[in-house]
């Protein structure tokens with residue numbers, strides 16, 4: 001089988017496929033095969049998927065597990081301490097902050113040890129259906145025939161553009177996310193959030209015993225292109241009304257290159273996610289905003305479920321249909337709820353209850369994928 005993309009979905013799938021005895025080749029376009037150095041939150045369902053790959057304990061050991069989130073007014077006054085939906089009965093914390101490079105290293109080492117054959121700096125150029133196989137040409141001139149090709153190549157998936165040319169491009173939601181890493185403040189033992197004016201949400205999330213990251217969601221009308229050199233000034237400006245622990249964190253802002261700004265974009269490809277012997281996974285099929293911190297969870301669950309379906313079904317076609325049946329509604333729910341919460345942040349509506357919606361969906365996600 002061929003996996004295109006060596007990110008969270010592709011690596012997790014490589015490991016999951018090796019665990020059911022399949023031969024796996026993986027191609028990754030980025031020859032350095034690195035990821036940017038800020039944190040993400042792994043929710044309990046992500047940790048459950050990682051446990052199925054044998055990696056949850058390692059993630060919790062290098063990351064920072066926690067069970068509550070603290071919510072404050074913009075000025076720093078505590079509003080509420082919220083217990084997050086969790087899988088404590090399965091021995092998993094509700095959430096675990098982790099540096100993306102640390103997660104990447106764990107997945108990469110596990111994939112390589114499991115025998116995934118990796119080629120870097122190349123991608124697919126064409127995919128032609130043949131009876132029971134896909135004939136693939138690569139950008140280095142090589143070719144191969146595979147029982148299945150998985151497009152795990154992220155939100156701007158090239159595989160998706162080859163096989164689902166009618167799929168809508170990713171859609172900008174109106175918000176952007178700013179992040180940088182800094183030493184963990186002793187008070188930050190869980191996600192510490194501040195709800196600000198102007199549709200802004202700031203937070204501090206521990207990612208290890210020594211580090212945390214600052215995040216800010218902000219409305220960014222017109223999806224501006226921001227020059228790297230301007231990022232500290234722009235971020236400082238957006239943080240200036242926040243109190244609590246935010247001013248001290250802002251004082252530790254790093255060099256511009258270490259401030260990661262991303263416009264928020266979504267994508268949801270209609271099911272089924274396969275055509276012939278090509279199937280999509282992770283952000284290539286469904287990309288969401290960070291409001292629920294579920295993008296990586298969905299990618300990890302895709303990997304575990306796709307391998308499970310391939311193992312159980314008698315034909316590849318049956319397996320791929322079953323995969324979409326098990327995944328589409330769950331991913332749609334995450335994408336739509338996340339977009340809705342962002343919309344409410346930008347345009348408050350009477351009676352809207354974003355906390356209740358987030359809680360409802362997060363609770364649903366505690367059911368097995």
Ligand SMILES: Cc1cc2nc3c(=O)[nH]c(=O)nc-3n(C[C@H](O)[C@H](O)[C@H](O)COP(=O)(O)OP(=O)(O)OC[C@H]3O[C@@H](n4cnc5c(N)ncnc54)[C@H](O)[C@@H]3O)c2cc1C
Nearest residue numbers: 005007008009029041123153154158177282283293295296
């Ligand atoms: C601002 C922000 C904050 C987020 N925070 C969280 C969070 O807290 N928790 C969470 O769960 N999720 C979070 N996410 C979402 C999460 O990062 C993604 O859902 C996750 O990375 C998806 O994994 P993936 O493997 O599908 O895609 P990616 O991680 O993007 O990996 C795709 C891989 O494919 C490679 N590739 C690309 N094109 C090609 C090609 N043509 N050929 C070969 N290889 C290719 C890329 O180099 C990359 O290695 C966040 C996202 C954003 C934007």
